[in-house]
Amino acid sequence: MKICIVYDSEGGHTEALAKAIASGxxxxxxxxxxxxxxxxxxxxxxxxxxxxxxxxxxxFGTISSGLKTWIDKLGYLWAEGKLINKVGAxxxxxxxxxxxxxxxxxxxxxxxxxxxxIIAGLPGNIPENALYGTYYGVGITCPIEGDELLTENxxxxxKALGERVxxxxxxxxxxQ
Numbered sequence: 001m002k003i004c005i006v007y008d009s010e011g012g013h014t015e016a017l018a019k020a021i022a023s024g025x026x027x028x029x030x031x032x033x034x035x036x037x038x039x040x041x042x043x044x045x046x047x048x049x050x051x052x053x054x055x056x057x058x059x060f061g062t063i064s065s066g067l068k069t070w071i072d073k074l075g076y077l078w079a080e081g082k083l084i085n086k087v088g089a090x091x092x093x094x095x096x097x098x099x100x101x102x103x104x105x106x107x108x109x110x111x112x113x114x115x116x117x118i119i120a121g122l123p124g125n126i127p128e129n130a131l132y133g134t135y136y137g138v139g140i141t142c143p144i145e146g147d148e149l150l151t152e153n154x155x156x157x158x159k160a161l162g163e164r165v166x167x168x169x170x171x172x173x174x175x176q
C-alpha cells in the first residue's frame with residue numbers, strides 16, 4: 001500500500017511528527033510511505049495513494065497558510081472524485097497548551113470529508129491515546145524553547161497514528 005504524508009513545518013516540530021507517523025506506518029512492512037514538505041508535494045500524485053495524511057502547525061486554531069494553499073489545489077481531484085474512499089488522517093502541533101489543537105484537527109479533516117475520504121482517527125483503546133483525550137488525529141503541544149522537538153509520548157502518538165492508518169487502509173483495500 002502507498003501512504004503519502006504531507007506536512008507544513010516552521011520550527012521542525014511538525015516535520016518531526018510527520019516522520020514519527022511515517023515510522024509507525026512503516027513498522028508493518030506493508031506500506032511504502034512518502035513524506036513530503038508541502039512545497040515538494042504534488043497533488044497529481046495523490047490518486048495513486050491508498051492513504052493520505054496531512055498536518056501542520058496550528059495557526060490560531062486553523063490550518064497554516066502553506067498547507068491551506070496546497071489543499072486549495074485539490075479542486076480538480078474533487079471534481080473528478082479521485083480521492084473518494086481514500087483513507088485520510090491528520091496531525092498538528094501548537095506552541096501552547098490551549099493553542100487550538102482540536103480546532104486545527106477538525107479544520108484539517110473538513111477538506112478530506114469534502115473529498116469523500118474515510119477518516120482514521122485515534123480511538124481511546126489505543127494505549128498511547130488512552131489518557132491523551134483527542135480522537136481526531138494527533139495534536140501535540142511543542143514548547144518553543146528547548147532542544148527537544150518531540151517528547152517520547154509525542155513520538156509514540158505519531159507512531160500509533162501511522163500504525164492505525166495502515167490497519168484501516170489494509171481493511172479498506174484488501175477487505176481484511
